[in-house]
Amino acid sequence: MAERSVVHATFSIQRAYDSPPAKVFNAFADPAVKRRWFAEGEGCQVDEYSVDFNVGGYERTRFRFGDGAPMRNDTTYHDIVPNERIIFSYTMTIGENRISSSLATIEFNKAGAGTELRLTEQGAFLDGLDTVGPREAGWKDLLETLARALQS
């Protein structure tokens, strides 16, 4: 039987983009755009990506890396303010084990002609299966990938 534990942790990341808030927001709101920078990745096979980008809507990503265990991200949207803010909760699962549940706030602030994005994640890391360090590093990588997607 698994030893149950919860570690709560919060982190915040800021990232500036040359694109205006409407374009950065759209990269989260448009499933076709988001899939490219968020779900697709080198060595990553996406088995399912379904999105209902509405308050109360779900987003589900099922994926795996190489021969690794199937992973999934189950997201619920709580707050959507066009071009300004998105708040969602999500649970990550590897195989049969839920490894974390988190609340994420993304704020899109106009900065000159560009955007200052601030992501705040308040997480509950479960049963010793996940920790905050890799999560923060993972989001930094994703926000870099988003920068490249916005330039293409």
Add this chain to the structure above:
Amino acid sequence: MIERSVVHGTFTIERVYDATPARVFRAWADPDAKARWFVGPAGWQLLERAIDFRVGGKEHVSGRMASGTVSTFDSYYHDIVPDQRIIYSYHMHLDHTRKISVSLATVELKPEGRATRLVFTEQGAFLDGYDDAGSREHGTGFLLNQLGAELQR
């Protein structure tokens, strides 16, 4: 136009109940039991209640407070480990239109002799100038006291 802002905060509340973890868990899992203790303060009137207690399921509770303000709770279950843990996220509205917060709540149940220690952790985002001023923590403590009364039935 609304000035947008977010204030993030976390609090933890602990209670020890003279009941087994299985019994405390049931007070969250059984819709009839939860409807007895998950209610507002004196003068609060229930408007709607629906619960689907399973991972991926939703809960919706709205009621009118004595002041006339209608509060609405919309919750989503993320993690359920029978007798041990419940994690849900929820957002709150006042008067249907004003969203005041989004939160992640973790309920941990730990046996302590024949009793149960409940550790409630809320990680919240308070929105657009809504000044909680500690009322969420106070309100949660009030609910956990009502849970204690339910367990003494």
